Structures are given as structure tokens and as C-alpha cells.
Amino acid sequence: MTRTPDIASSRLSDAELVVNFSDAHPPLTKEQAVVEAERCFFCYDAPCTEACPTGIDIPKFIRAIATGNMKGSARTILESNILGGSCARVCPTEILCEEKCVHNAREEGHPIRIGALQRHATDWQMDHGGQPFTRAPETGRRIAIVGAGPAGLACAHRLAMHGHDVMLIDAHAQPGGLNEYGVAAYKLADDFAQREVDFLMKIGGISFEGNRKLGQDFSLTELRRDYDAVFLSMGLAGVRAMGIEGEALDGVQDAVTFIEALRSRDKKAVPVGRQVVVIGGGNTAVDAAVQARRLGADDVTLVYRRGHEQMSATSSEREWAQTNGVTVRLWSSPSRMVTEDGVLAGVEFSRGKATADGRATYDPKDTFIVPADMVLKAVGQLFVTDPISGESILVENGRIVVDRSYRTTMEGVYAGGDCTVGEDLTVAAVRDGRDAAEAMHLALSTPDQSETSGQ
Amino acid sequence: MADLRSNFVGIKSPNPFWLASAPPTDKEYNVRRAFEAGWGGVVWKTLGEDPPVVNVSSRYGSLNYNGTRMIGLNNIELISDRPLATNIAEIKDVKRDYPDRAVVVSLMVPCEEESWKAILPIVEDTGADGIELNFGCPHGMSERNMGAAVGQVPEYVEMVTRWCKQNTRMPVIVKLTPNITNILMPAHAALRGGADAVSLINTIQSVIGVDLDRMVPMPVVGGKGTHGGYCGPAVKPIALRMIGDIARDPELCGIPISGIGGISTWRDAAEFLAMGSSTLQVCTAAMHYGFRIVDDMIDGLSAWMDEKGYATLEDVTGRAIPNFVPWNKLNLKFRTIANIDQEACVRCGLCYIACEDTSHQSISKSLVGNERRYEIIEEECVGCNLCAHVCPVDDCITMQPQPVDGELTWPEHPNNPNRVVAAVS
């Protein structure tokens, strides 16, 4: 029997693709938003606000929706989180604000729909009000930001607000970072990422240069020479290898590369297999699996080496995968790619279980094969140190080390977002960018600050 | 099964639920539907002299609160805008077809004896069970020296009541306006005039809101607004108090009361009965949901009476009146202290901030591990009940009455400069 790898584009019609990649959770109508807002107790010292990495005053913005003060509502969100629009769409609210909503104590699983309300308010602002903030008088200070993802954008906006001039530099042609080419298409439908960047840039004072890569087209030393301060927000540019036989075969791909293709190209032009195996247990794995299904794959199996509890994908992400027809298999570790006539035909896994001390063991003799013509690896992203390797920047455990003021070990250079230690979430990146901007602003406004540095 | 039959100054109805004089009782069509739905009686929409009044278009304004519609309703309608003869013919037909239901006719004619003398026999001829004198309408009619313009002058109330009593055999119910400072004044006047009963409250003068785009009070009539009459659930507390004042007044000799004002459920009805009403009139709730609401009112009231062992309406009427006292009779030694059920608490912090910012700083806030915790500081709590009211969880914060050591009222209190010194025995 001979097989040919069955990887093809255009498995579905345009019309089907439009449906499959449109908004996963459509916006609330005005009436729905008001009803939902009126459910809010307007808690004091609200636990939801404490759970939000950017500390949005949630009861305040929700009350403003209830009273019809849309401008105030949006402003409340955006002054804490200028990417409140994308956070409303991409945040795993079930483990953040909504998890802490006191309504759960009355009826588990029925928190106020904070994310949906946040989207309602920020959409209103983008539709009606444009950029709600104005710049302080220009300071003449110039700051370079490397990496125009959520961290870099939030930092740029805050610095611009304080009157500084910002140069945003990115290796990609477009600003946005993973919002633009990583997050699932149905979470940020209708070019939202781009619209949000445009909205944010309207503050003024921010220039963007794309297709410029640190370590290749310019160096950090040059930036330090030309700018008053530098913020590094380069995210995680690398992916972890699985280190098993056949990883380089045709048809084996990084999930993030697959998703990037899907986000940046016409969906019809993105090839997908009939039988797809996704390896990994995080949200990237879930996103890759679901989007492969939605591109037209017949069978998608997500295989994770441990159990539910250890998966970093949240329970709602898992459910989302399952309702999208993804088969989830647990406690299975990939041992090799299986080929037929040199062509990828499947993945072999060994079955495993938890030992008494909670670790995982796998039995190399107890194996099974999942047939596949496409394999997507989602076993984790890595920070690539090359661009800063020659500089005096301390990297530990694969991330840039910063102090509480987001300062790296190189004077005048700050860092935040995924390339530093902490949760790899959009909202955490926004907080880092914002707070680093405040720290830089403080340092630039009080020149002595940099001399008295230290941890 | 509790007996809900009512005999109100000789006007009989199978239950105490009447529709108040208003749009629901404007014409035969509505009233027949109301009787089919089970209403015990109606007070027909107020009749006046011909030519009929003219109503404006755009008539009601609503007070909505936190997602709840029409917690208060205001209107700028006048009395019936149909010819007298039309109304009279319809009343006659309806009464003939529903002899067991109460049909009371509301009247408002100029403050002249001739006018009243003229209309009374016409009404009597319909076979109606009684009349209600509308001394309450606070807008439109009062500017013509009718409605509240009469109700606000006790002498007029007495005079018109007397004319009616002298010129008809029908029982006379005087409907009182709340737009006065002391409800007892017009109530006494009605009694002096010979009224068989009083009904209250009529609507309260109000401006329901302002259209902020057009800068016009609502409801907007061609770019202008006027004050109207306010009713609905929000006015219930005002009605209960005025009814209670009349019911406990010794000089009013227990004059029968038809209670009106925000009655929407059987529970409201029971409260109105407890505060001294014998029959209950409803308008806004019917306008909000239609006539079918009477089902649950009848059912619920009857079930509640059974549960409490009240056999008839008379058993309930005025039950709360002995306990409705002037402030001076309250025991200043009584203390109640808030208690938070930590199991039920959802940790919203609303009790804390309410007491901290606006009451007596009697709730402490702490963190136990990662959990916030709110606790009553009993020594500081004055027992104001605020926390229990703001708490969104039923029965989470309860007020615990403390053992009482004797009685001390303000008249005897040492802080009272005019205290009455108890006679030493």
C-alpha cells in the first residue's frame, strides 16, 4: 500500500471559512450589556479587580455601562489597559477576573460576563470616540522599543502620553506581535488587532519601523547610543524541539508557524492535513487543533503527555477543543514519527501514568500509533537570546532578568512581556509595558535616578 | 379556604380586589375583560360633565430602576374623555351582566351643588353600587378648581360630601389626595360631611424625569412637559403611612378604608389590609401586566390567610394598627445587632463600605489567608439595619434582637428637656 501525504489548501469554500473564522463569541447587544451590567453588585475592593493583572477598576466600568456613561466606562478600562479591547477578547477570564467574581459563590459558573462587557465598552470607544487620551507637552526624550507586541504597544502608548517620542521597531512588517499572528483568528476576528493598533497610535508621537530585526539589522549598543532609553519586548521567538526521530519530516510543523500562516494569509491558501496530530497541552495546542479543524481537517487529535490537571490550557479551552470536534488524548508521550515509504504517516506514543510522587512515567513497550499526515508541535516557546548575546544583559532560566522597575542589568535598558519571567498572557504583557513606561518616565524626569541604580 | 368575600359599606364583591378609577376601567370593553379575569370590582374611570375633557397625546412617564421597569409611573391624563351618556349606558350594561361584582362610579364635577345634584340621579339609574368622589387628581383638573383643588381644602371636601349624601342613596366614598401635609384634615372633613368611607391615595404630584437632549420634563408633549400624578410600587410606603394614620385615629371612628397606592402583589395587599384597608384598589400593576395578575393576588392572599389562620378579611384588616405608634412610644432600650452568616457571605464588601462610609464603622475587614472576611464589631453596631439591606444575599446579614431590660421612651428619657417625671409611688 502506498500513501501520499494528504496536505492541501482550499479544503473548504470561502463561505465556510468565513463562518469558521468569524468571532467565536459575538458581541453583546446594548440591551444585553445593560442587563448584564445591572447584575453586578458593584463590590467594594472588588476581587475581580485584584485578579486583573492590569488592575482595571471593573465595578466602576460596569456601573458606567449600567448608567449609560459609555465614555467613562471605556476610559476606566483604557487608562489601566490600553489594549482593553484585545484583552476583552483573548483573556482567559475564567482564571482571572471572572473566576473571582462573587456571583460564583451564589451560583458556580455564573459570574458577571466581565470580558464581554469590557468588549462592549471598548468597542463603543473605538466606534464613537477614537483615542480618549491626549499627550502631555513634548519632553524631547526619545525611547526605542524593540518588539511591537502587546508589551511594546502598551509601553509606547504610555510613554507617548507622557510626552516622549517613541520608536517602535519590529522584525515583522506589521505591529501587533502575537495579537497579529499568534492568537486564534476567531478570538480577534475582523482585523481587530490592526484596528486596535491604529487606535492606539492615534495618541501621536509613536513611529513604527517594521522588518527590522535586533541583532541582525541593528544592535542594542547602537540603540543605547541613539535613544534616552530602550525597552525590550521581543516575546518568545523560538520554539522548543521535541527531540524525537522524524521531527524534520515534511508535514511536521511548529504550531505557531501554522497559526502565523493562518493569521497572515488568505485562509484558503493555508495547507492543512486530513488527519492532524497536535502535540502539547497549552492554549497554543488548543488553538492549533481547533483552527486545523476549522480549516477542514477531518480528524484532529490533541495529545498531551500528562493529565487534565497538568494541562496549562484552561478547562474552557479544553471544552472548546472538544466541542470543535478535537479528540483529546492524555498520558501519552511521543516517541517517534512513523513513516511509510519515507512519508509521514503517523506518530507513535508510549502510554504513561502518574507515579506516587506525582511524576510521569511512560512504558516504552506500551505504544500506539495515531495516523497523521500533518503533525503540529506545540510543546512550548522559547526566548531567543541571540539578538542580545553580545550585550551585558543577564538572562536566567531562558528569560531576561529585570528588577521591580523593569530594569535589565544594562543601564537604560528595560524589558517586559513574554521575554521576561511571568505569566505568558497578553494582559500581563500589557501591564509590564505600562509599568515599565512609568518607570522609564520617572527615571527620565528625575535624572539622578539612573545613577542610584541597584536591585 | 379563607373567605375573601368583601362587604364594603354595603358594596359586595367576591374578593377585595378592585380596579381603581383609571384607564383599566375606562369603558365597558376593559371592565368586562377585568371581570372575566376575576376582579372583584371596579371604580369606573371618573365621569365629568359634558362636553368631555380632551386628553393630550403622550401621557405617561416611567421611572425605571436598575433594569426594573415602571417602579413608578406618572401620568398627565385627565378624567374620562368620553360623553357622559356613553359611559352611563355602558355602566348600566355591565352592572346588569355582573350583578355580583362591585361597580362604583367615580365622579368629578364643578364645585357647585347644582352640578352634583344633576349627575347623581343619572348615575343612580345605572344600578351602580356606589360613588367615589375624586378629590385627588393633582393635574389638569385641579387648575379648573376640581380634583385636588377640592381635596386640599377640608371645607370643600366636607361640603361636597354633604351635597352627595343629601342627594343620593348610594354609599359615598371620598378619594383623598396625598398632596397635603396632614391626611387627617381631609379625612375628618369627609367624615363630617357624612362620607361612608375613604379611599386613598390618589397620585402624587410629580415630574418623572427630564429629557436631557430636548431639555423638557417628561412625558414630552410637543416640546413641553407638565407635572403629573405619580403612582406605582414606589408610592406604596407613602400610601401605607397615610392609611395607617387614618386607621389609628380615634376620632375617625374606624371609617372604612379602600387602600390604593402601589399594590402589585398579594403581599402588598396583605400589608394594606393590615394597615387598615378593607378593599384594595389597583391601577399601575394592571397597566403593567394586564388583568391576569389578579389570579395570583387572590391565590396568594388566600393561601397566606390560611397559613396564618385568618378566616375572613375582617380578621386581617387593621391587625398591624395597634403596633403602629408614634415615635415617642418606641422603647429606647431595645437593641438589635447585625450578624453576618460567614457561610452565606459572598465577600462583596458592600456591607463594609456602607457602614464604614455612611453608618457607624461597625464592620471590620480582614484577610484570612487569601479570603477577605467581614465581621460585625458588636460594641459599635447601633442596629440601623443598613448592612442587612445592602447585602445582596437573602438572610446573610440578619439583625439579632438583644435581651431588653425594661422600657424607656423619649418622654421619660433623661436627655429629654421636657421629660415627664414618672410619679413616685
Ligand SMILES: Cc1cc2nc3c(=O)[nH]c(=O)nc-3n(C[C@H](O)[C@H](O)[C@H](O)COP(=O)(O)OP(=O)(O)OC[C@H]3O[C@@H](n4cnc5c(N)ncnc54)[C@H](O)[C@@H]3O)c2cc1C
Ligand atoms: C498561539 C498563541 C496563542 C495565544 N493565545 C493567547 C490568548 O488567547 N490569550 C492570552 O492572553 N495570551 C495568549 N497568548 C500569549 C500572548 O500572545 C503573549 O503572552 C503576548 O503576546 C506577549 O506579548 P509580548 O509583547 O511580550 O510579545 P509578542 O506578542 O510575542 O511580541 C513580540 C514582538 O517582538 C518582535 N520581535 C521578536 N524578536 C525580535 C527582534 N530580534 N527584533 C525585532 N523584533 C523582534 C516580534 O516580531 C513580535 O512582534 C498566545 C500565544 C500564542 C503563541
Ligand SMILES: Cc1cc2nc3c(=O)[nH]c(=O)nc-3n(C[C@H](O)[C@H](O)[C@H](O)COP(=O)(O)O)c2cc1C
Ligand atoms: C436615614 C436618613 C436620614 C435622614 N435624615 C435627615 C435629616 O436629619 N435632615 C434632613 O434634612 N434630611 C434628612 N434625610 C433626607 C435626605 O437629606 C434627603 O433629602 C432624602 O433622603 C432624599 O434624597 P435621596 O432619596 O435622593 O437620597 C434623611 C434621609 C435618610 C435616608
Ligand code: SF4
Ligand atoms: S446595623 Fe448599621 S451600624 Fe450595625 S453593622 Fe450594620 S450598618 Fe453598621
